[in-house]
Amino acid sequence: MGQFVQFAINGLMAGAIYALIAVGIVSVYKATKVVNFAHGYLIMFGAYFYFTFAVIVPGQPWAPTWLASWQPAWMIEMKGDLPMFSPVAAVLDWVANLPRILLGLAGALVCNAILGRIIERVLMRPLMGQSIFAMIMVTVGLISILSGAAQLIWTADAASVPYIAPNMPIRFELFGTMIFLFGTDLVNMFVALLLFGGIVAFVKFTKGGIAIRATAEDQSTAYSMGISVPKVFSRAWVLASTTGAIAGAILATRNGISPSLGLFGFSVLAIVLMGGLDSYVGVLIAAMVVGVLEAMTQWKMGGGWAEIVPYVTVLVVLVWRPHGLMGQKEVERI
Template sequence: MNWGLLLQLVLNGLIVGMLYGVVAMCFVLIYKSTQVVNFAQGEFLLIGAWVCWAFLVHMQLPFFIGFLLTLVFMMAFGVLLQVIVLRPLIGEPIISVIMVTIGLSIFFQALMKWIFGVSAESYPRVFDTEVITIGGLNIEFAYIMSLVISVVIMVAFYWFFKHSRMGLAMRATAFDQQVAQSLGISVKRVFAMSWAISAVVSATAGVVIGMVNGVSDALSVIGIKVFPAVILGGLDSIVGGVVGGLIIGVLENVAEFIDGQYLHVGNLYAIAPFYVLILILCIKPYGLFGTKDIERI
């Protein structure tokens, strides 16, 4: 057995899993505050990555300025999307809102193809060092930065929900919207803020992945790939989203190792997370950290 290769893949899986965890937190954030599963989450990564690429390539802006402008754009995008498209659906059946997010996913994919084309594009070189060696393992420097950014985002999420007024308002709204509104909390404002934060954080993940793999339609697939991580951790658990992301990230890479060394199936890397999804739904439908919903009949 090639232990060096396995260790390299596990390490890469942990780093990518942190990014999956960040995207999973965005799923959980929207679900906890609005009870909606956003199937356009992957398109938030795609839009953020393309917008940042346009700032860097077409406008020739320095990376950090282009990145900050991208975050501002995505915050405005998230708010406008919630206000214009989703707010009129408040009070409608959940399935109707979910179908709208699926429609938005298809629309945004087509829009990005129309604006930027179908070819993959590379980011300009951002860091002087592209690959660093740690303990004999080669790691993309952008992945190291993504690890740092992921940790910062997770700490920020923790502080935001524990200590900020808006974070407490979101927790109250997630618990009971009517009670939160009776306490003077603007539920509409909470909804808009949750979509804005989700768009900003997803765009951050999209830019990081784009720096390593380039920008293409494949970025939007990450939203679907992260869904097993969300179910595994628990649809209403921030911590569960992070843990689920780490597990799925490592699982993908271990599956790639087993497939390449022994099974030679060819696509085990892509389908392994969904086998786990089916297994978790059969054994533990609420996920590892999800809240069990007990109803009286």
């Protein structure tokens, strides 16, 4: 029973990150009816931007020394009296990296927002009023462009980045089994769920969110009501890019950074299809279900089988509900 709880918690933590990634795909689809196949590569760029501002910039000769590692005398003295794997030591190590972590997150948010704005303005807006299929194919082409650009700019070598939260070990006994977690994974889960809830609240309760919903229902009517549809499109892409930056930073601390990080988006796209392309709640449920199923599959059958869980699950759900768990059924009138 204790092992079941261990893997269930691991699955929920992974599911929260899936949900944060998925919210960008849903936001773009709700505003534009375009399925963004390149969202995983926007996340990859967010991870690389975090690496740039948290690792490369602080390591430059012109950067102040405290940016790379802030260690005042009191911190060094305190760390000298602590055992190696002390939770306090883990917190102090995180505090020492805090300046470059904050710089990395700020740089990733700004740069990814600019990247999303450029994609929308240069590639997507000229296709407004054209076939949705053409816009989708542009996102497919973006996969090769972003993947190649990342390898040219940062090379294909995998790299590590500082954790965005203290990575202290957490141990407790449950049902006679020792449960082992890391503090950074728990913080990542809470950050992902908080951002997910904030975006859902934004779409539901703010004027900008209402404009996105109105545009999703009918672009012509939205125009006639004075809503700037191009601005809505731009807002949706920037929203997806900024959430992708946070998700990229979290994934970078878990899996390291390499161009293959962009492939993560395809698993999440399967989760979005399972939950419903236009349903935030459905996507959250699907993300949590897939996260737990992956963890249980890894426990019982190994990591190789866990990789196919999102695809098998979405196939089963789509046969039963073609529009996803909570997706809106479209009615064609002749």
